[in-house]
């Protein structure tokens with residue numbers, strides 16, 4: 001896969017105009033954009049269509065977590081919207097994930113749609129082992145929980161997981177190389193970590209086996225985003 005298809009830019013802005021201006025500014029260098037809660041709730045599903053009209057793919061990052069029937073129906077809506085990738089919370093359980101995969105497979109076949117890839121969030125990176133123990137009454141460390149939920153997602157037939165840079169190798173070892181790992185929390189060597197706690201450089205993430213890396217601020221707030229992408233691509237290539 002060429003490097004440009006492995007770099008996903010997070011459109012963490014609150015208007016369609018700002019998002020589309022960034023897509024137009026980055027032009028041919030980027031093929032895939034992440035649309036998350038802020039942009040989706042502000043601009044609606046039309047923003048996804050408008051990104052598609054520009055020939056780009058969309059990762060719909062809405063982290064579905066609800067009863068199986070509700071998630072399966074929302075997954076059908078994402079499939080009809082034509083997104084390339086979307087996610088659910090693995091902690092929604094096996095039945096929720098299995099019914100999502102079945103609903104997506106069925107509607108794709110029936111309506112001749114491209115089947116989106118479906119990935120799971122295991123543990124949010126903001127959850128620490130202390131939060132697990134003291135607030136959620138789960139005594140395993142975060143890594144054990146991540147491994148358990150990644151295996152559950154694989155058993156349900158999902159295509160992969162979202163994971164922090166520190167978890168990439170563990171998940172690839174546990175679930176095999178074909179199981180996709182999408183990794184945020186990436187900082188090129190020249191930028192600050194912002195609020196991300198455990199970061200890695202693009203080179204480290206690709207070296208550890210990430211299939212896709214998600215980057216927002218390091219590109220969105222750069223004085224020259226095109227130059228930032230060029231430098232990031234060199235870091236990715238060096239892996």
Ligand code: C5P
Nearest residue numbers: 010012124125184185214215216217218
């Ligand atoms: O600006 P930055 O590169 O930190 O943006 C990372 C993007 O990835 C944000 O959209 C953030 O919501 C998302 N993300 C994350 N950590 C996760 C899951 C998603 O940073 N565990």
